[in-house]
Amino acid sequence: MHERANIQHQHLRYNPLRGSWVLVSAHRMKRPWKGQVEKQSEDEVPRHDPTNPLCPGNQRANGEVNPEYDSTFLFQNDFPALQPDAPDPGARDHPLFQTKAARGVCKVMCFHPWSDITLPLMELSDIKRVIDKWAELIEELGTTYPWVQIFENKGATMGCSNPHPHCQVWASSFLPNEPSLADRFQREYLKEHGEVMLVQYAKMETDRRERVVVENGDWVAVVPYWATWPFQTLLLPRRHVLRLCDLTTKEREGLASIMKRLLTKYDNLFETSFPYSMGWHGAPTGPSLQEDMGHWQLHAHYYPPLLRSATVRKFMVGYEMLALEQRDLTPEQAAQRLRNLPEEHYKTRAG
Amino acid sequence: MHERANIQHQHLRYNPLRGSWVLVSAHRMKRPWKGQVEKQSEDEVPRHDPTNPLCPGNQRANGEVNPEYDSTFLFQNDFPALQPDAPDPGARDHPLFQTKAARGVCKVMCFHPWSDITLPLMELSDIKRVIDKWAELIEELGTTYPWVQIFENKGATMGCSNPHPHCQVWASSFLPNEPSLADRFQREYLKEHGEVMLVQYAKMETDRRERVVVENGDWVAVVPYWATWPFQTLLLPRRHVLRLCDLTTKEREGLASIMKRLLTKYDNLFETSFPYSMGWHGAPTGPSLQEDMGHWQLHAHYYPPLLRSATVRKFMVGYEMLALEQRDLTPEQAAQRLRNLPEEHYKTRAG
Numbered sequence: 133m134h135e136r137a138n139i140q141h142q143h144l145r146y147n148p149l150r151g152s153w154v155l156v157s158a159h160r161m162k163r164p165w166k167g168q169v170e171k172q173s174e175d176e177v178p179r180h181d182p183t184n185p186l187c188p189g190n191q192r193a194n195g196e197v198n199p200e201y202d203s204t205f206l207f208q209n210d211f212p213a214l215q216p217d218a219p220d221p222g223a224r225d226h227p228l229f230q231t232k233a234a235r236g237v238c239k240v241m242c243f244h245p246w247s248d249i250t251l252p253l254m255e256l257s258d259i260k261r262v263i264d265k266w267a268e269l270i271e272e273l274g275t276t277y278p279w280v281q282i283f284e285n286k287g288a289t290m291g292c293s294n295p296h297p298h299c300q301v302w303a304s305s306f307l308p309n310e311p312s313l314a315d316r317f318q319r320e321y322l323k324e325h326g327e328v329m330l331v332q333y334a335k336m337e338t339d340r341r342e343r344v345v346v347e348n349g350d351w352v353a354v355v356p357y358w359a360t361w362p363f364q365t366l367l368l369p370r371r372h373v374l375r376l377c378d379l380t381t382k383e384r385e386g387l388a389s390i391m392k393r394l395l396t397k398y399d400n401l402f403e404t405s406f407p408y409s410m411g412w413h414g415a416p417t418g419p420s421l422q423e424d425m426g427h428w429q430l431h432a433h434y435y436p437p438l439l440r441s442a443t444v445r446k447f448m449v450g451y452e453m454l455a456l457e458q459r460d461l462t463p464e465q466a467a468q469r470l471r472n473l474p475e476e477h478y479k480t481r482a483g
Numbered sequence: 484m485h486e487r488a489n490i491q492h493q494h495l496r497y498n499p500l501r502g503s504w505v506l507v508s509a510h511r512m513k514r515p516w517k518g519q520v521e522k523q524s525e526d527e528v529p530r531h532d533p534t535n536p537l538c539p540g541n542q543r544a545n546g547e548v549n550p551e552y553d554s555t556f557l558f559q560n561d562f563p564a565l566q567p568d569a570p571d572p573g574a575r576d577h578p579l580f581q582t583k584a585a586r587g588v589c590k591v592m593c594f595h596p597w598s599d600i601t602l603p604l605m606e607l608s609d610i611k612r613v614i615d616k617w618a619e620l621i622e623e624l625g626t627t628y629p630w631v632q633i634f635e636n637k638g639a640t641m642g643c644s645n646p647h648p649h650c651q652v653w654a655s656s657f658l659p660n661e662p663s664l665a666d667r668f669q670r671e672y673l674k675e676h677g678e679v680m681l682v683q684y685a686k687m688e689t690d691r692r693e694r695v696v697v698e699n700g701d702w703v704a705v706v707p708y709w710a711t712w713p714f715q716t717l718l719l720p721r722r723h724v725l726r727l728c729d730l731t732t733k734e735r736e737g738l739a740s741i742m743k744r745l746l747t748k749y750d751n752l753f754e755t756s757f758p759y760s761m762g763w764h765g766a767p768t769g770p771s772l773q774e775d776m777g778h779w780q781l782h783a784h785y786y787p788p789l790l791r792s793a794t795v796r797k798f799m800v801g802y803e804m805l806a807l808e809q810r811d812l813t814p815e816q817a818a819q820r821l822r823n824l825p826e827e828h829y830k831t832r833a834g
């Protein structure tokens with residue numbers, strides 16, 4: 133019953149994956165907005181731009197020429213934040229000045245040869261090829277590195293500097309902050325409750341229904357109970373799966389389909405190519421391949437910034453940076469809006 | 484010695500205030516930028532805009548008319564994220580669906596009657612009045628609320644929707660995520676090392692000098708060893724002080740002066756009104772006024788987003804949201820650049 137009261141009154145919700153809280157103040161949606169207006173994503177991206185270093189056949193910053201690829205295409209990031217050979221900064225100096233070595237590799241993966249296409253507009257078979265490549269990368273880089281972060285920054289609002297559809301893969305010699313929290317809280321949950329946190333969560337959400345956006349036989353996408361971004365979603369397999377490379381062919385097909393449906397709804401929400409940052413979290417790799425990682429459940433986070441329209445975003449600024457994240461509509465309201473949207477993309481719809 | 488090696492090679496640094504790590508990859512500054520370009524902050528803000536609800540004598544959304552104030556001016560936020568009377572959402576339902584009550588008040592405080600002025604361009608006596616008002620608010624709201632968050636979002640890039648110089652004060656019935664971490668890590672540090680973390684840190688930084696930006700008899704501003712934002716700073720009193728209201732008159736005068744110097748350097752860096760989110764963290768209030776909070780040291784965080792110029796910012800997106808924060812120049816490089824800038828504001832400089 134209290135779920136209904138929540139819709140009007142501010143309250144806190146707990147994020148069990150990271151042990152933090154979010155402030156939900158639904159009544160804030162009414163306030164007027166006179167602040168920054170985002171640039172609408174350009175509709176006019178050419179299919180092939182001879183100056184774009186991500187297109188087939190073009191030259192990149194390091195002088196290499198891309199092949200005439202016709203599916204996915206993977207290459208080393210020309211300006212990597214992580215390099216395989218950085219020296220160890222040496223022993224720690226003082227508890228207030230602690231340093232650790234960081235090594236790794238950064239790769240870029242183009243989804244498709246065309247610059248004017250995005251995942252929701254791609255064929256299912258092409259999305260499936262992206263997923264297969266992701267799985268391959270987790271397997272390959274995971275033999276060496278404890279963490280392989282696959283992520284996509286989509287749209288200029290999310291710091292993406294190239295409209296060509298692509299994602300990045302940063303593999304590191306360390307477990308970063310966010311997966312460390314997810315590891316700790318999932319481990320504690322299994323120990324305390326005897327259930328795999330996110331397997332149980334997916335079951336409960338498919339029963340409760342109010343936060344489900346799309347689902348199929350193998351997958352469910354929900355606006356999580358603890359969502360911070362206005363239309364944030366969590367994409368979960370129904371089966372207990374540790375890593376992308378453990379997905380069956382059928383599950384990969386199901387994933388291609390649910391991604392297309394979810395991302396189509398995102399684009400339809402404000403009839404714009406919806407910006408977001410997304411990424412995959414699966415069980416750590418490297419040395420953890422030898423350990424029991426049964427507390428983990430594979431999942432993807434989608435963090436889209438838009439709040440009210442194609443040009444008005446949510447800012448996570450002063451209060452959010454210094455105190456805690458605050459949202460302006462309830463996760464249930466967000467899920468309902470997404471759920472009610474058509475599954476045909478606005479760009480291909482007749483009429 | 485290893486500090487020198489760090490300048491060229493990626494490494495991790497530890498943030499002892501929140502128990503997290505940051506990836507420093509200095510070599511990334513070389514990469515070209517073809518992404519989003521920020522709008523330059525407008526120079527042409529009128530001193531008095533009859534339609535701006537923050538100006539003296541104007542009407543606000545709720546129909547109230549502002550007084551003809553000539554110093555600071557405080558009022559209730561017309562669209563508050565926190566209200567004093569929200570009902571308790573009720574007992575928790577399940578470990579994955581946890582809710583807590585949230586109550587509070589949100590206020591807005593104008594710094595000055597003019598819309599075309601900012602803190603670095605204000606007189607020291609006017610900045611001192613802002614500080615006195617902050618101290619008063621911590622004292623007043625702190626009698627009831629465990630946390631009083633004073634913060635300023637400056638510039639459209641930081642979600643600020645009104646150019647009139649102002650900050651916000653959100654007081655809450657709960658201790659938010661960020662101060663909870665600061666409370667926990669400062670408490671553990673004192674217990675383990677017998678020193679107040681940030682008092683010791685300020686001493687060590689003033690000895691080491693390489694991260695100091697500005698200092699005076701009572702204050703020091705550094706780019707912290709663990710800074711995530713390119714030109715992030717931490718402003719610390721030298722004396723052990725728990726809360727803003729405990730500052731002496733001399734310390735408040737010194738604070739007005741160091742704020743003016745720091746913010747002038749910020750504006751001079753890219754010759755633009757430098758956007759940032761900033762806020763104060765002092766010992767929790769409410770029930771904590773009765774407890775020993777000696778592990779706390781008052782401090783202000785400045786989080787400015789600009790990276791390379793007035794229009795190119797750092798994006799904390801995919802990798803940062805899903806893995807850990809990454810920075811493109813070392814804190815030492817940032818401190819040196821800020822330190823070397825003139826202390827006269829570019830707008831008032833002769834020639």
Ligand SMILES: O=P(O)(O)O[C@H]1O[C@H](CO)[C@@H](O)[C@H](O)[C@H]1O
Pocket residue numbers: 167446447448449450451452458636642643644
């Ligand atoms: O209250 P304002 O200035 O309208 O709003 C701004 O600051 C708030 C507190 O950091 C944020 O929640 C909003 O997203 C931001 O736009």
Ligand SMILES: O=P(O)(O)O[C@H]1O[C@H](CO)[C@@H](O)[C@H](O)[C@H]1O
Pocket residue numbers: 285290291292293518797798799800801802803809
């Ligand atoms: O690597 P890119 O796409 O040039 O850069 C983008 O993503 C990175 C990883 O999230 C961020 O560190 C950068 O700030 C952002 O602009």
